[in-house]
Every structure is written in structure tokens, then in C-alpha cells.
Amino acid sequence: MCGKAPAVHPPILVPSLLAGDHAHLADSAGWGEKLGLPWLHLDIMDGHFVPNFTFGPELLAALRRNGSKLYFDTHLMLNEPDRYVEAFAKAGASNISIHVEPDYDHAATLARIRALNCQCGIVLNPGTPARTIEPLLPLVDLVLVMTVQPGFGGQSFRRDMLPKLTQLATWRKVKGLNFRLEVDGGIDPLTAAECRSAGADTFVAGTSFFKAADRAAFAAAFAKL
Ligand code: DX5
Ligand code: ZN
Helix, strand or coil: CCCCCCCCCCCEEEEEHHHCCCCCHHHHHHHHHHCCCCEEEEEEEECCCCCCECCCHHHHHHHHHCCCCCEEEEEEECCCHHHCHHHHHHHCCCEEEEECCCCCCHHHHHHHHHHCCCEEEEEECCCCCHHHHHHHHHHCCEEEEECCCCCCCCCCCCHHHHHHHHHHHHHHHHCCCCCEEEEECCCCHHHHHHHHHCCCCEEEECHHHHHCCCHHHHHHHHHCC
């Protein structure tokens, strides 16, 4: 008997709005869209789980009212994500990813996200081992491996996260699972190539995307990974 063959996801580049122009967020959100990039990464920080603040659900709602049809890849860096998933779902999130580190019922929160008609993801800080999320893998659409300590853009890629990607990609294969494997932090075409070799397929890029002199060429480099 053959098991269900796991899907091979084509590589996608996901611009992170954190590195956009905060005085013109709708314009920045549209930059990837103009290049045909269907996803937008939204970093939500609460000043507790990470020492920084960013956006709330109202930004997602405002972008939707402004006509955005992008897939909102919503990365909650919150101590109590279970309290906020409904607000982000109602505001227009497509995917909601929650960190495994805070103490709450992860499986129940993932199920709640699904019940709100969103896809769901689980996120690991650099210091959190892959085994922490192994029981949750059948429940998620996406696993996000942080390749920097979350909280700020513009940090250097942590190459020591590559074995974690390899482990998760191996589990995905042997368990016949289908989740996307996303990386976030210090991603550019060169570091993305290393992550791709280790099994990643979904590449969040903030600083490198928004600072690229030729964003079309930058996006084309990711399509070839
Ligand atoms: C960091 C955020 C990232 C951030 C990445 O906590 O999760 O999404 O935007 O920024 P760069 O690509 O500049 O490392
Ligand atoms: Zn992020």
C-alpha cells in the first residue's frame, strides 16, 4: 500500500510589511502584488512576547477595505494568541500562525483558527527544538521556522537553523504531511537557496525585498529556487 504522497510546494516569496513604509502601508502592501506575488506577511507584536509593537487587526481590515485580495499570512508574536485569533480572522487574515513557546492550549487554538475559516500555522523561535511541535504537525497548514530572534527586521540569518528545517522536512515526508515550511528572518536569494536545499518552500523577506534596487529581478530569483 502506498501512503498519500506529500505535495511538493513551489517556492514562494512573501514580502514582510514590517519593512515597508509605515506612512504608506497600502502602497507597500501592493508592491508584491504588482509583481504577481500572492502572499503578504503581517507581523503582529504585543510588546510582551517580543519587545516591540507593530500592527493590530484594524490594519488587515483597512487593507481589505482598500481592495487587497492578497493572502494575508499573519504571524502572531503574542503571549496570549488564543485571545486574538478571532479578531484577526474577522479582520481578513488568510493564515494565522501562532508561536509554540507561550503556555496555552496550542491544539485547541489551531482548531479554533480552522473553525474561523483560516489556515493555521505553528511557529518556532530559534531556541525552540523541532520536537516541541512534532505532535502538532498533523494539525497545521504551515510551519514557520524563525531564522532570527523575532521582534525586529534587518537581523542576520541564523544558519544554525538549517538542521531544524531538514528535520521538519524529513518528518513531513515520512509522515505523509503537506504543510508549507516557511522561513522568516534574514532571508535573501542566497540564504533562501540554503533553506530551499534544507526543505523550505515559503520565504518571508522584509528588508531585502523592500530595499532591492530591482524588485522584479529579486522576485524572479526566488521563483528559480
Ligand atoms: C521578525 C519578523 C519578520 C521580519 C523579517 O520578528 O517576524 O517577519 O519582517 O525581517 P527581515 O526580512 O528584515 O529579517
Ligand atoms: Zn514574521
